[in-house]
Amino acid sequence: MSNNFFGQFLLEKGVISKSQLLTAIDLQNASHFSLGQIAIRKGYLTRQEAEVINLEQQRTDQRFGALAVSMELLKGRQVSELFITQQKARKFFGEVLIEENVLSQASLTGYLQEHEDLKRQSSLRLNSNIYSHQNGALIADIINTTARMFSRVIKMQLHVSEVLYEDVEIGAQELAIHQSAELPKPIKTGFIMHRKLITSLANKFLDMDVSDNPEVCEDAVKELLNIVLGNSQVGHDKKHKALSKLAPPQVSKPGVDLKAAYKSVLNIQVSVPDHSFVLFLYTD
Amino acid sequence: MSSLLRVLVVDDSLSMRLVVSRLLLNLGHQVIAEASDGAEALQLYLEHTPDVVMLDLVMPKIDGKKTLKKLLQVDEHAQVVICSALGSETDIEYCLKAGAQFYLQKPYTLEGIKTALNNLSETSE
Numbered sequence: 001m002s003n004n005f006f007g008q009f010l011l012e013k014g015v016i017s018k019s020q021l022l023t024a025i026d027l028q029n030a031s032h033f034s035l036g037q038i039a040i041r042k043g044y045l046t047r048q049e050a051e052v053i054n055l056e057q058q059r060t061d062q063r064f065g066a067l068a069v070s071m072e073l074l075k076g077r078q079v080s081e082l083f084i085t086q087q088k089a090r091k092f093f094g095e096v097l098i099e100e101n102v103l104s105q106a107s108l109t110g111y112l113q114e115h116e117d118l119k120r121q122s123s124l125r126l127n128s129n130i131y132s133h134q135n136g137a138l139i140a141d142i143i144n145t146t147a148r149m150f151s152r153v154i155k156m157q158l159h160v161s162e163v164l165y166e167d168v169e170i171g172a173q174e175l176a177i178h179q180s181a182e183l184p185k186p187i188k189t190g191f192i193m194h195r196k197l198i199t200s201l202a203n204k205f206l207d208m209d210v211s212d213n214p215e216v217c218e219d220a221v222k223e224l225l226n227i228v229l230g231n232s233q234v235g236h237d238k239k240h241k242a243l244s245k246l247a248p249p250q251v252s253k254p255g256v257d258l259k260a261a262y263k264s265v266l267n268i269q270v271s272v273p274d275h276s277f278v279l280f281l282y283t284d
Numbered sequence: 285m286s287s288l289l290r291v292l293v294v295d296d297s298l299s300m301r302l303v304v305s306r307l308l309l310n311l312g313h314q315v316i317a318e319a320s321d322g323a324e325a326l327q328l329y330l331e332h333t334p335d336v337v338m339l340d341l342v343m344p345k346i347d348g349k350k351t352l353k354k355l356l357q358v359d360e361h362a363q364v365v366i367c368s369a370l371g372s373e374t375d376i377e378y379c380l381k382a383g384a385q386f387y388l389q390k391p392y393t394l395e396g397i398k399t400a401l402n403n404l405s406e407t408s409e
Contacts, residue, residue, distance in 0.1 A: 005373045006408060018380055025377050030328035160408050205391070206303055207317070223369070 006093050009115045016102060024096045031091040033065045035082045043146070049073050053226065289313045289401060292332060293368070294351065295340035295367070304338055304392050308332070311398060322346025325371040326354055329362070336404060338397075339384075341368035341375065349357065356383045365400045 004111035007024060011014045035043075036050035045053075045068070053067050062070075074082075092110060097103040103111070103193070199211050202220035210216040291313050293302045298320075306316045316332045321327040321343050329337065337355060341348035348366060355362045366379045369390040376387045386400040 005376060008376055008387060011387070012389075016400065018385070018403075022377065022380055025373065057330075169392060173395070202299070206299055208303075208306075210299070210302075216299045219297050219298065223297050223300055276385060 004119065006112070006115055009118065010097075010111060013111075015018060015111065016097070018096075020100070020102055024093060024100065024102070027100070028091050028093055028097045031089055033089060035068075035079070035086060038082050038085050039068075039078070042082070042085075044074060044078050120160075287312065289404075290316045290332070290336045292319065292325065292328055292334040292337045293319050294319045294337060294343075294348075296320050296343040300340065300390070300392070304397070307392055307394050307397050308338075309358070309369065310394060311322045311401070315402070322348070322351035322354070324409070325351050326358065329355060330358065333359075335363060336401065337362060338367050338388075339364050341366055342378070342389070351382055352379060352382055363404050400405075 007016070007021050011018065011021050036045065036054060040047055041044040053064055053071065053073065056062075056067050056071070060116055065074070065083065069076055069079060091099075094108045098105060098108060138252065145243035167221075168188055198217050198221050201224060202210055202217035205224045206220050210220065285406065289308075291308055293304050293308070293315055295318075296305065299398050301320075304328070305318065308315055310324050316334055319328050323346055325337070325339065326346075339348050339351060339355075346354070349370065352364055352366065355364060360383075362383075362386040364384045365386045365388055366384045367388045367390055379387055386403045388396050388400045
């Protein structure tokens with residue numbers, strides 16, 4: 001129950017009903033306009049130009065504003081103006097609940113604080129699973145970077161289908177792969193881990209001893225990684241060093257900058273130094 | 285909340301089925317069947333007519349969203365709790381609008397399941 005979405009938190013807490021949640025989402029959505037929509041309305045872009053930027057955005061992981069400037073369709077100051085207009089119009093979920101007399105300002109403040117605390121606890125709990133390993137910080141960073149890099153391109157589709165026991169090193173035969181059917185270009189995601197790491201992660205995650213059941217262990221770690229990827233919670237500790245400041249993970253082409261390798265999608269293998277955790281992403 | 289609910293657990297993950305079943309048993313409910321995909325879920329639903337379906341969202345073949353729609357087609361009063369690691373606003377909105385009674389975010393907790401099932405009794409006839 002990590003509840004990244006505040007509305008889900010309130011629903012699970014019983015503060016709002018399902019119908020109040022849906023009404024608030026509708027009202028909130030009605031207050032949100034994309035930068036492209038605002039730019040068209042202000043006459044800065046034509047509909048066709050906005051579509052071109054949107055298409056380009058789907059291909060890359062760049063933001064609309066940055067792309068529009070690099071394509072010389074908008075000036076920097078126009079993008080800033082669009083942002084301000086967008087932010088002014090956009091209503092927060094809690095704001096809508098106050099307008100609808102569902103919550104008072106005081107209770108909203110209290111619930112927001114409670115939600116933040118819960119997210120922090122949830123993050124710590126997920127992190128404790130990962131960080132228990134000697135290379136936990138690095139594993140967390142790899143997962144987090146992966147989730148972040150793909151957050152716009154294939155959000156929620158970086159799905160781990162299988163985790164297998166394997167004492168292998170980078171470059172060994174490909175295991176634990178998944179092909180996402182929803183992507184225009186198939187992306188395969190794999191994790192290879194040492195037996196001990198899988199067992200310890202599974203036991204902690206399930207909060208029960210399943211050491212004698214390899215099938216359950218593999219499945220539990222698959223679920224854990226999907227939850228971590230889905231929530232992008234790992235590595236949110238502010239004190240945690242940025243990826244670039246850590247000892248560089250190994251990538252398929254030695255010397256290739258990790259972030260660049262992620263962006264050039266795909267054929268990447270990243271591993272912690274003792275090879276107990278390997279992540280690979282590739283296309284055919 | 286009724287004292288005993290007959291629950292159908294649908295999740296392609298063996299470990300997640302194990303955990304949710306254990307938690308449901310701890311809460312005094314009965315897991316009448318487990319399915320690992322949407323097709324099996326539909327078949328078992330018709331066979332057992334459970335009180336509640338705990339339905340995973342991301343599954344191979346027929347995913348949770350399609351299964352939800354099909355379940356509601358065969359029984360418009362089906363009580364479905366969507367269970368997923370994906371907590372995006374869009375997913376939650378989609379499932380609740382499609383007719384799910386509740387959206388429960390993984391990982392499973394005793395408290396989360398309890399809340400979901402409490403919510404069912406409030407909304408059921």
